[in-house]
Amino acid sequence: MSKPIIATTSLAGCFGCHMSILDIDERILQLIELVEFNKSPIDDIKTFTKPVDIGIIEGGCCNSENVEVLKSFRKNCKILISLGECAIMGGLPALRNGIPVEECIHEAYIGGPTVQLNKDHILPNDDELPMLLDKVYPCHEIVKIDYFLPGCPPRADLIWDALVALITGDPLKLPYEVVKFD
Amino acid sequence: MEKIVRQIIEKYGSDPNRLMDILIDIQEQYGYISRDAVALMAQHLNMSQVDVEQTITFYHFLSTRHRGKYAIYLNNSAVAYMFGRQAIKDAFEKELGIKFGQVTEDGAIGLFDTACIGMNDQEPAAIINNKVFTKLTPYRVREIIRHMREGKSLDELMNESYGDGKNQHPYLQTMVSSNIRRKGMILSDDYVMGKVLKTILPNISPEAVIAEIKHSHIRGRGGAGFPTGFKWEFCRKAKGPKHYVVCNADEGEPGTFKDRVILTEKPELVFEGMALAGYAIGGDEGILYLRYEYRYMKDYLESVLKTMKEQNLLGDNIGGIDGFNFDIRIQFGAGAYVCGEESALLESLEGKRGEPRDKPPFPVEKGYLNQPTIINNVETFATAVRIIENGGEWFTQFGTEDSTGTKILSISGDCMFPGVYEVNWGFNVSDMLDMVGAYDVQAVQVGGPSGTLIGPDEFHRTLGYSDLSTGGSMIIFGTQRNLLKDVVLNFMEFFIDESCGSCSTCRNMPQVMRNKLIKILNGNGVKKDLSDLKEWSKVLLASRCGLGQTAGNPIVSSLKNFRPLYEELLQKEVEFDEGFDLVASVQGSCKYVGRVPKFHHHN
Numbered sequence: 069m070s071k072p073i074i075a076t077t078s079l080a081g082c083f084g085c086h087m088s089i090l091d092i093d094e095r096i097l098q099l100i101e102l103v104e105f106n107k108s109p110i111d112d113i114k115t116f117t118k119p120v121d122i123g124i125i126e127g128g129c130c131n132s133e134n135v136e137v138l139k140s141f142r143k144n145c146k147i148l149i150s151l152g153e154c155a156i157m158g159g160l161p162a163l164r165n166g167i168p169v170e171e172c173i174h175e176a177y178i179g180g181p182t183v184q185l186n187k188d189h190i191l192p193n194d195d196e197l198p199m200l201l202d203k204v205y206p207c208h209e210i211v212k213i214d215y216f217l218p219g220c221p222p223r224a225d226l227i228w229d230a231l232v233a234l235i236t237g238d239p240l241k242l243p244y245e246v247v248k249f250d
Numbered sequence: 251m252e253k254i255v256r257q258i259i260e261k262y263g264s265d266p267n268r269l270m271d272i273l274i275d276i277q278e279q280y281g282y283i284s285r286d287a288v289a290l291m292a293q294h295l296n297m298s299q300v301d302v303e304q305t306i307t308f309y310h311f312l313s314t315r316h317r318g319k320y321a322i323y324l325n326n327s328a329v330a331y332m333f334g335r336q337a338i339k340d341a342f343e344k345e346l347g348i349k350f351g352q353v354t355e356d357g358a359i360g361l362f363d364t365a366c367i368g369m370n371d372q373e374p375a376a377i378i379n380n381k382v383f384t385k386l387t388p389y390r391v392r393e394i395i396r397h398m399r400e401g402k403s404l405d406e407l408m409n410e411s412y413g414d415g416k417n418q419h420p421y422l423q424t425m426v427s428s429n430i431r432r433k434g435m436i437l438s439d440d441y442v443m444g445k446v447l448k449t450i451l452p453n454i455s456p457e458a459v460i461a462e463i464k465h466s467h468i469r470g471r472g473g474a475g476f477p478t479g480f481k482w483e484f485c486r487k488a489k490g491p492k493h494y495v496v497c498n499a500d501e502g503e504p505g506t507f508k509d510r511v512i513l514t515e516k517p518e519l520v521f522e523g524m525a526l527a528g529y530a531i532g533g534d535e536g537i538l539y540l541r542y543e544y545r546y547m548k549d550y551l552e553s554v555l556k557t558m559k560e561q562n563l564l565g566d567n568i569g570g571i572d573g574f575n576f577d578i579r580i581q582f583g584a585g586a587y588v589c590g591e592e593s594a595l596l597e598s599l600e601g602k603r604g605e606p607r608d609k610p611p612f613p614v615e616k617g618y619l620n621q622p623t624i625i626n627n628v629e630t631f632a633t634a635v636r637i638i639e640n641g642g643e644w645f646t647q648f649g650t651e652d653s654t655g656t657k658i659l660s661i662s663g664d665c666m667f668p669g670v671y672e673v674n675w676g677f678n679v680s681d682m683l684d685m686v687g688a689y690d691v692q693a694v695q696v697g698g699p700s701g702t703l704i705g706p707d708e709f710h711r712t713l714g715y716s717d718l719s720t721g722g723s724m725i726i727f728g729t730q731r732n733l734l735k736d737v738v739l740n741f742m743e744f745f746i747d748e749s750c751g752s753c754s755t756c757r758n759m760p761q762v763m764r765n766k767l768i769k770i771l772n773g774n775g776v777k778k779d780l781s782d783l784k785e786w787s788k789v790l791l792a793s794r795c796g797l798g799q800t801a802g803n804p805i806v807s808s809l810k811n812f813r814p815l816y817e818e819l820l821q822k823e824v825e826f827d828e829g830f831d832l833v834a835s836v837q838g839s840c841k842y843v844g845r846v847p848k849f850h851h852h853n
Contacts, residue, residue, distance in 0.1 A: 132849075135832055170842040191843035199847055200839035205830065212826040 072121040072235050075145060076108040079134040080161045080204055081127025084221045085152040086110070091224035102235055116144040122234060123148045128158040129205045133198035142211040147234065150213045151227070153220040155206065162204040169202050254279060255287050259294045266295040267619065269305055269601030273312050274542070274582055282316040308603040310364060310585030311542050318353040318360030320398050323377040327366035327504045328740040329662050329725060333373040341388040345395045359398060365587060365744055366504035367543040370662035370725070371429050371669050379404055380545040382426050416514050421550035428511045429669030434656040435636045436512065436519065436629065437672050443518040444561060446638050448569040451529055459530040460486065463634060465642030467654045472498060472627035473697060473721030478634065481624055485614040486531045488622035495527045495536040496618060496625040498595060502541060502587035503698035504744060505723035508658040509628040510544055511670045516632060517554045521578055523631030525564060526638060528576040531624055536578035539595050542585050551580055587748035591795045592625040594750065605752045606795035629658055649675030653714035657722065661686050664728035679718070680709040683726065690729045693812070698723035699741035700800035703807045733808060734815055735771055741804035742767060748797065755789050756798030763787065763805050774829040775820045783809060
């Protein structure tokens with residue numbers, strides 16, 4: 069059997085979950101033995117070059133580009149994993165969900181106490197920019213997600229164990245410390 | 251203002267535990283509670299302003315903004331809608347030119363939604379400045395508003411005849427009807443006030459009273475069904491300088507109104523039961539916790555208490571028993587369903603937000619003001635009197651082996667004769683429907699929104715603690731009703747409104763479930779939504795109190811018993827659909843920054 073192929077991406081996240089992937093330390097050498105990476109910030113491949121087995125998503129969706137990327141992951145990956153609080157629940161970015169998006173933009177570009185240089189009240193409206201969504205969505209509200217790995221970030225051991233379980237087909241051990249509240 | 255607020259505070263002995271009374275009086279005096287009043291209360295009660303404010307903001311009928319000279323609270327229960335609430339709402343809004351939740355510009359009239367006000371057998375109904383207006387029609391709405399504008403008094407607004415029975419009592423004179431359709435031991439006319447306190451108690455010890463109650467096997471009538479005798483015994487044995495008897499008349503479960511009827515027709519029986527319990531547990535004081543929706547009964551109930559005191563049925567050395575001193579006062583709530591949960595009720599009694607306490611300790615050990623306290627339902631106290639009068643053995647001949655005695659049902663919805671029926675436990679649903687004249691029945695909600703929704707397949711089931719347990723609310727839905735849209739959704743909104751917010755499970759999950767239900771109703775549902783609803787509802791069991799634990803029941807129980815209603819709304823051959831609409835979700839931001847949304851690769 070050829071090596072399973074993995075792709076990863078960070079949407080509306082902080083890259084902390086990707087840092088946690090790197091926290092598997094020297095096991096990354098073992099991982100490279102076990103799997104092949106495709107589109108991912110880890111190897112800097114920008115577009116899917118072949119069908120992928122496991123897609124790992126960090127972050128939720130706050131703009132149209134996030135949605136686009138997430139949908140392309142769904143299209144190209146057999147299995148999708150929401151990795152971490154933001155992908156699963158929206159996380160910190162979703163704190164804006166109780167506030168109308170117009171107010172958020174106003175605060176960021178016009179009204180905020182640290183906004184001083186934007187005297188002409190310019191708002192970002194170039195067609196090249198992603199369009200902001202009305203709120204931040206968890207990934208499973210946009211596409212079907214197969215698995216959820218909780219944590220902020222999820223611990224390196226959990227990520228490792230989950231990948232090994234997926235690849236080997238063995239059941240994943242989820243001890244209390246991993247799934248407990250906070 | 252300062253003088254009046256200070257007078258109110260002093261009226262309640264400047265006691266922070268009486269904050270609810272103080273707030274209610276100020277609200278009624280001014281139509282709202284101002285910042286200045288909050289500051290005064292904080293100062294004189296030795297509390298922080300935040301502590302005063304958090305109590306105010308918890309309760310539906312207390313407000314920091316003016317609610318209008320006339321504050322109109324229109325019931326929004328499912329049954330109110332079934333009997334034409336929408337037309338009444340529209341008429342109010344059209345007549346006044348404002349929406350619900352608003353007050354007219356001149357500050358004269360405010361319109362507000364409110365949860366079930368205990369008038370399900372005479373809907374649509376509204377409370378206007380503590381007076382209840384039942385069976386409203388658009389014509390009456392226009393007339394009421396016209397009369398308000400003409401400056402007529404509240405009494406002049408009412409041109410209906412008074413309701414039946416004691417509702418005509420000079421202190422009540424309300425258009426509310428009791429609608430008693432079937433009497434048993436509690437509602438029976440053979441009750442003689444004071445017989446138990448004056449002729450029986452002098453001859454038996456408190457322990458003997460408890461033994462008799464235990465022998466009767468009566469269980470709590472509020473719905474949870476805890477054996478009353480054991481509760482009283484635990485409390486009697488618990489140590490503490492004071493012992494309290496609390497009667498739970500919060501009756502917030504939509505569709506129940508039997509406590510209103512018992513307190514209207516047989517208040518003496520309830521108060522005598524509280525005194526009896528006081529004798530049994532060695533109680534010092536009784537408190538009737540009455541929901542604010544029944545504020546119109548205040549003068550009436552206080553006059554009953556006065557009469558009983560005059561007749562030595564309350565006060566000192568009751569019934570001539572040396573040292574049997576027991577008094578009852580009425581504590582009003584201010585609009586919060588969760589206060590029917592006994593530990594939340596205790597918090598409310600102490601002037602705080604009605605958030606349930608962690609248990610243990612249970613109230614029988616540490617209740618009101620941390621003293622041993624029993625909390626029983628109105629009906630339980632009333633029944634206890636009949637048990638002591640006739641004996642525990644006599645009582646067991648009614649009902650079934652595990653559910654002895656009678657139960658008063660509040661029956662409403664699609665039937666010929668809604669009202670109050672006292673039946674023996676063990677009554678089956680099918681007989682009940684025949685009794686009340688209900689035909690073409692699609693479903694019956696047993697025990698209110700927190701209970702079970704059953705269909706014709708289960709109408710053979712019987713009412714009792716081992717089968718269909720109920721605090722008394724029975725709502726009947728005919729075949730013409732859209733169960734999911736008109737009933738289940740309404741019930742979910744109710745739980746969302748009434749969550750105290752203490753547990754994240756109950757604060758959030760009912761909203762998640764409600765949103766999924768709306769998604770299904772909008773035709774965006776997929777099969778997975780049904781399994782999600784079922785699985786996700788389980789986290790509610792982690793909530794601290796019964797409200798949270800049962801807040802998913804409208805969906806869980808309808809999904810179990812009426813699954814085809816859900817399935818026929820699902821999309822066929824679509825596996826995944828969360829109803830996300832990219833085009834719609836970017837409209838707001840694009841418009842605000844001034845760009846035209848463009849979509850390249852998809853949609």
